Amino acid sequence: MLAVQGLSVRYGPIQAVRELSLEVRPGEIVALIGANGAGKTSAVKAIAGLLPHGGSVTLSGKPLPRRAERALRAGLALVPEGRGILGQMTVAENLRMGGYARRDRASLPAAIEEQMRRFPILGERRDRLAGLLSGGEQQMLAIARALLSAPRLLVLDEPSLGLAPIMAARIFALVEELRAGGMAILLVEQKARQVLKIADRAYVLETGSLRASGTGAELAAQGLLSDAFMAAGAG
Ligand SMILES: Nc1ncnc2c1ncn2[C@@H]1O[C@H](COP(=O)(O)OP(=O)(O)OP(=O)(O)O)[C@@H](O)[C@H]1O
Numbered sequence: 190m191l192a193v194q195g196l197s198v199r200y201g202p203i204q205a206v207r208e209l210s211l212e213v214r215p216g217e218i219v220a221l222i223g224a225n226g227a228g229k230t231s232a233v234k235a236i237a238g239l240l241p242h243g244g245s246v247t248l249s250g251k252p253l254p255r256r257a258e259r260a261l262r263a264g265l266a267l268v269p270e271g272r273g274i275l276g277q278m279t280v281a282e283n284l285r286m287g288g289y290a291r292r293d294r295a296s297l298p299a300a301i302e303e304q305m306r307r308f309p310i311l312g313e314r315r316d317r318l319a320g321l322l323s324g325g326e327q328q329m330l331a332i333a334r335a336l337l338s339a340p341r342l343l344v345l346d347e348p349s350l351g352l353a354p355i356m357a358a359r360i361f362a363l364v365e366e367l368r369a370g371g372m373a374i375l376l377v378e379q380k381a382r383q384v385l386k387i388a389d390r391a392y393v394l395e396t397g398s399l400r401a402s403g404t405g406a407e408l409a410a411q412g413l414l415s416d417a418f419m420a421a422g423a424g
């Protein structure tokens with residue numbers, strides 16, 4: 190489904206991602222893990238068409254357009270680090286924004302209602318400014334908004350960041366629920382141990398390069414999930 194080969198991202202003299210190759214198959218949760226500054230966000234932004242990059246990115250065998258809006262229309266939705274919701278707009282307005290890339294615009298109102306059933310709190314707060322929601326509620330809004338573009342692949346950049354453990358657990362449970370519904374998911378996380386409980390496989394980034402990949406058990410056996418390795422982000 191998603192195939193990334195030789196992905197490279199640089200910011201002037203800084204090479205943030207170096208020759209990264211990874212794959213997400215249909216119905217998989219694949220984790221991209223690594224310490225602070227490892228290059229996770231740079232990698233997923235490049236994949237989503239938000240950063241110039243070298244290498245190739247294909248979705249279901251077709252090159253993914255290198256512009257974010259077109260990548261979204263091609264079926265890849267990114268929930269960015271920090272969520273990217275519009276705080277001065279209402280919950281309902283944020284959700285409507287998520288629908289602009291849908292092929293089938295006529296079904297948007299029904300799809301918004303469906304998301305409000307999935308996340309009842311968003312229905313209750315539909316006319317509130319999104320900026321007044323709690324962090325966990327904002328994360329749900331960001332995910333609901335991404336789902337409204339009817340993606341085939343959902344990319345989540347540290348969705349649990351800054352959330353209380355119980356709320357982080359709800360987000361991880363939701364990701365599992367989406368997989369059960371057939372969605373492919375690329376999940377960026379620093380909380381390696383926690384995310385490997387739900388991920389089918391993971392890729393470990395270290396200063397821009399792929400250090401290892403495999404199942405949680407395989408990575409644990411290599412000592413790659415230790416607190417020392419994950420430094421700031423052990424979960
Ligand atoms: N806009 C930018 N300009 C210059 N350097 C940048 C920029 N964004 C990121 N970097 C650098 O690129 C490297 C990778 O950063 P990136 O944000 O991709 O890492 P990350 O794995 O997402 O980290 P975190 O876990 O803190 O979110 C870091 O060295 C960072 O300082």
Ligand SMILES: [Mg+2]
Nearest residue numbers: 229230231270
């Ligand atoms: Mg990041």
